[in-house]
Amino acid sequence: MKKTYQAKVSPQGQITLPKELRQRAGLIKGDSTIYISMISPSHIVIEPKPSLGDFYGSLQPADPSISALNVVEEIRNKERFRGIARLN
16 A cells, blocks of 8 residues: 655755655665656655765776776875975
8 A cells, every 4th residue: 555655845945754764765864865756746756875885896897907906006106196296
């Protein structure tokens, strides 16, 4: 059976989602959300904003011999070089 929830719009245009909906959607205090689509004037689909961790492992390196640690080290070295270049 479809359950109906009610929420008020504040003077700032904000709404508070009922606790049961937040729990079902996996939303916790401080989360960002994305309003995915407006199906009709009275139907809005809301989903949690994906975190960086949600994408972990979704991309494979072009060269499997290059690890993430190698990439981080290379970036740090470039940043150090830029810092030295700015001082001169």
